[in-house]
Amino acid sequence: MKVTRRQFLKVTGATVASFAVVELGFDMTATASGLKGVRTQGVKPVPTICPYCGAGCGLVVYAKEGAPADGPQLLSVQGDPDNPINRGGACSKGSAMMNLREIYNPETGEQEINPERIWKPRYRAPGSDKWVEKDWDWMLDRIAERFKETRDKYFEHKDENGIIVNRCEALASMGGAALDNEELHLIAKMNRALGMTFVENQARI
Numbered sequence: 557m558k559v560t561r562r563q564f565l566k567v568t569g570a571t572v573a574s575f576a577v578v579e580l581g582f583d584m585t586a587t588a589s590g591l592k593g594v595r596t597q598g599v600k601p602v603p604t605i606c607p608y609c610g611a612g613c614g615l616v617v618y619a620k621e622g623a624p625a626d627g628p629q630l631l632s633v634q635g636d637p638d639n640p641i642n643r644g645g646a647c648s649k650g651s652a653m654m655n656l657r658e659i660y661n662p663e664t665g666e667q668e669i670n671p672e673r674i675w676k677p678r679y680r681a682p683g684s685d686k687w688v689e690k691d692w693d694w695m696l697d698r699i700a701e702r703f704k705e706t707r708d709k710y711f712e713h714k715d716e717n718g719i720i721v722n723r724c725e726a727l728a729s730m731g732g733a734a735l736d737n738e739e740l741h742l743i744a745k746m747n748r749a750l751g752m753t754f755v756e757n758q759a760r761i
């Protein structure tokens with residue numbers, strides 16, 4: 557078998573390193589488990605679902621225990637090994653999910669809250685070019701009002717041929733990647749009951 561210089565250096569380097577560790581009397585099993593404990597001390601793992609695409613991978617967010625809620629607190633985001641969809645894997649986008657909340661500032665060398673993140677609902681009135689911050693109660697009431705107005709105005713009981721259709725083509729529904737089968741089933745039921753015909757979901761998991 558032909559061995560390249562790179563392969564030779566790799567094999568001999570690894571062998572020498574192993575001998576060195578054994579001769580120094582290290583118990584690598586104990587070291588590995590000890591390190592695991594140190595790495596997770598004061599860390600809170602929180603399982604979640606990646607918000608980005610229809611694969612719906614399970615992720616685990618590692619946060620500093622006791623860190624202030626309004627400050628940086630995330631340590632890392634990794635694929636959830638217990639999730640049957642991705643079994644611990646995650647693409648680069650999902651792995652970078654913590655940037656949705658926090659970013660590293662190279663000028664200060666500190667991790668900080670992402671200044672681009674929008675934390676509160678914003679409303680832009682018809683004809684206006686300004687976004688105004690609103691609270692969730694106001695926003696949900698407004699959405700419900702608009703929904704009802706639109707349905708009342710555009711609901712059709714019969715089409716132009718007199719056939720019963722009971723539909724409202726002025727409303728549409730779009731689901732996100734974090735919704736699972738059961739949630740989408742309920743959302744679809746609600747949409748159909750309202751007469752909605754345009755229903756789409758990103759996730760089909």
Ligand code: SF4
Pocket residue numbers: 606607608609610611612613642645646647648649650651
């Ligand atoms: S980790 Fe990647 S593949 Fe998985 S849901 Fe997120 S974006 Fe999609």
